Amino acid sequence: MRQAGRYLPEYRETRAKAGSFLNLCYSPALAEEVTLQPIRRYGFDASILFSDILVVPDGLGQTVGFKEGEGPVLDPITTPEGLDKLDLSRVVKHLEPVYETVKRLTKSLPEETTLIGFAGAPWTVATYMVGGRGSPDQGAAKAWAYKEPQEFQRLIDILTDATILHLSAQVDAGVEVLQIFDTWAGSLPETQFRKFAIEPVKRIVSSLKAKYPHVPVIGFPRGAGPLVLDYIKETGIQGVSLDTGMSLTWAADEVQKLACVQGNLDPLLLVAGGGEMRNAINNILKTLEKRPFIFNLGHGIVPQTPPEHVAELVKLVRNYGK
């Protein structure tokens, strides 16, 4: 999950130097710095590249911006003509600064710290590309997907190809693990979940496995519920992130048989801290410790998180069972 962010004063300082948010993503020295900040503070076992899932549409040539306090704003694409303008051949070239950041990190990260690269899953990225911004119901993307499923499939296919290129370039530059974020997977009906969430990720994973058999891929089909089982089996991912709402007991019984799981502390418990946070951390560890497991949040860290709560979390996890 996201490690860097506004909850850290040192991040806010670097962020202020960058101008726009995308400029921060595209400035290797600054992106390297904010990637390293949480590692310096907390010594996590793994570091996740500082970047954004919307660099892919930006790389494809869609206009992408970030408004302070509002989030991403894109020039929405809702027609086949809009799709015609997307240019796969410019993705890797345009995102060169991201790979440069990875190269720097392979040198500046402590040797024992794993570097994770990532991308958004095609469905989730498509919801922003079609809607032009985040939305509670992914209504714009669904409208297109439901009315013109072939046209929408073309967008998914372009994004699948772009994601393969982007993740491959990250591996070539030095990331050791990949994660694919499908934040909005859970809002799809089963039929469309299989078509727009499982199928593209299956193609991405199989393409990556062919080239990089040694690089594990972690999936995050947020809100997929019981469909997470088919998601793992069909996509071929080795690891899966559990969202905050996912039942730990069910995950221990059903999910851990299939993949290494990570999760799923509510980021808002990390904001609250105290006894409820400590109980939740212990409960996660106790329930999932018997099989391959990575302690993690159930979603990205939020700006109002007190940094000392993260320090307490790390201490509790490291001292567990000692």
Added chain:
Amino acid sequence: MRQAGRYLPEYRETRAKAGSFLNLCYSPALAEEVTLQPIRRYGFDASILFSDILVVPDGLGQTVGFKEGEGPVLDPITTPEGLDKLDLSRVVKHLEPVYETVKRLTKSLPEETTLIGFAGAPWTVATYMVGGRGSPDQGAAKAWAYKEPQEFQRLIDILTDATILHLSAQVDAGVEVLQIFDTWAGSLPETQFRKFAIEPVKRIVSSLKAKYPHVPVIGFPRGAGPLVLDYIKETGIQGVSLDTGMSLTWAADEVQKLACVQGNLDPLLLVAGGGEMRNAINNILKTLEKRPFIFNLGHGIVPQTPPEHVAELVKLVRNYGK
């Protein structure tokens, strides 16, 4: 699920006469009229009372309003002192117009049409009472629940009592089935899901069952994923609504053994219409027909729904298998 609404021109006409949204809920003649409108048009097997989940905090004495295009706005309650002001003894008296609407409907609805009463589940209603409005992450309610779980439990307890009173009064006035909407259940970690979603609904159901053993209760723990099984077993509900993202195949295998299910057409498929909508309707019917099942949406109907798509849906469901 919600049947009446802005997608119907006759609703918009009645709505315009009512002034505020709450005034529409509290004017028996107008609330009766908008409840009847979808039944007149489509002849559904069941009718759901026109009301709102936020009449309960309004009944408890919290200031509740609805801003056009913005949704509910409440004076947030975030302290024990705020809780002290909530008054259980005024709920049933304040909501008398709602029960009057029910009484009218028992006379004006076609005899073969079942009348469903409803309430929001305590957790979901609490998210609005504490946050003052809808929020994507239920952050305000979670902040309180995680920092001061005993205080927050008091709010849940008050809401549980108020919900029992409100649902009982609806049955006394003539509703034949009850539904409890827990729209935000899925965002809770398992521990809090059990404490704030399952436990209060268990208490509501057991209290209602003692008084009205003949009245079925339908639960809707939206986004609960595999926890829906424990939700059914522990609360004692007879029916369960499946959200749009719930796997139909999993529900057929696991959920239908435990309860009558209803669902789960994506309301946005009903907006889109056409082949994808028809395929989805047939798929739901085919997958769930073998055991007790009520055709329904996965969430409430949305304003941009073309009324003719609803007519087509009804025709498809009624002609299925003929």
